[in-house]
Amino acid sequence: MSKLWGGRFTKKTDQLVEEYTASIMFDKELAEEDIQGSLAHVTMLGKQGILPADDVDTIKEGLLKVLQKIRRGEIEFSVSDEDIHMNIEKTLIDEIGPVGGKLHTGRSRNDQVATDMHLYLRKRVVEFVDLLSKLQTALVEQAKANLDTILPGYTHLQRAQPILFAHHLMAYVSMFGRDMERLQDSYKRINMLPLGAGALAGTTFPIDRHFVASQLNFDRVYENSLDAVSDRDFILEFLSHASIIMAHLSRLSEELILWSSTEFHFVELDDAFCTGSSIMPQKKNPDVPELVRGKTGRVYGNLIGLLTVLKSLPLAYNKDMQEDKEGMFDTVRTLQGALQLFAPMIATMKVNKDRMRQAVNQDFSNATDIADFLVGKGLPFRQAHEVIGKTVLYCIQQGKYLLDLSLDEFKQFSQLFDDRIYEVLQPEQVVNARNVYGGTARSQVADAIARAEQELEKTAAWTEEYAKRSSL
8 A cells, every 4th residue: 555645756665765764663652641632633523524524423432443453453554554653543443434534633743742742751750759659658658667767877988877767768858859759840841732734834724722732731831833833841841850860769779789788788678679699699789779879870871862863954844853753652661660660669778777876877978066065165167177186096096986985085185075075975866956947957857758648638639630631
């Protein structure tokens, strides 16, 4: 059969050209969205009197039959039909006859494919907000279980100050909260209808774009037909947000990998999320966080790839824009897999509280509090800093920690020291002394957990509402 667009051509398309330019291998993922858009479009054509009611009913019935065949895996897509749009249209014509060719009245594949991707991506955004909230929930539950667990906080990967493990986990809750906000905000730019823009200039048929938007639950339509078919900002925005999410997951992955090592032994990941070695039977490898860390690069690459595709494109549609889909699909799959695994991995993670406490007791991360103690006695901070630096050096030379020193040893460095220094140096005191909003004091972390739980309730309501808006 000749191409649906082949009237102007005198030669068949070269086989290599067909294979090189076809997108059906990957854009078949848009099959359901393509049919959803077509159902709304043909309904509008009937409403506007552009197609007779009998034709509209026949086409809609045919589209639903094609949809069921696709869901049952009964349709074999063809490279010769190029893309998902042409494959579905040809299948429709085979199903109901030439009347199926009327479906394309008043539209182009340019506005059609853009509509498909808007429909596809708005569903994914709602799903990712839900997956992020599940990960936040797992982190919050671990934080609640570890409100009295103290570990060393680090800067430069050197022990800095004691903090609550719950406080550390809540830092990631905050990160993923920002990720959710970005996705939620992007929804309003995704939920725009390009259909009706035609190839680039609109159409001569008296279509009703706003009716189609209401049929597909879009909040608004594109104001400019050129912009409608050439805009891929909404995909760039998604890829950017996905890259930031993966950066956060990768940072957490790195910490889980370190913490589960023998050298740290702060946590143990559940066996279900680890693998072994083919040669070393003692090994328990944190493959899931390692692979998430590794896959972060491919998500970054998908963002850079699309930015590069778009950087020099004149308006409106160009074949280059076919390259917008594979990276988007790959990012969706990559991010989906990572988030689906991370929540249960965090939820089942065992925390070695004693090992964390041992680490805190065998370092100098409480040194800043001694300086603060001396400042409270009237010594300028810079002088106090020097005094404690010399005290720490003395401890290192003597093979001691600060709590091992006698009061006489402390007084070698300043007569301002008194017995209260031993209370000041206790890890619980060090932690709870930072009783400021956002600090690591137990009461502050408990308040942060309570606020996070309130936000999770709001997110659940948002997800429920927008999942309904995005479903047809």
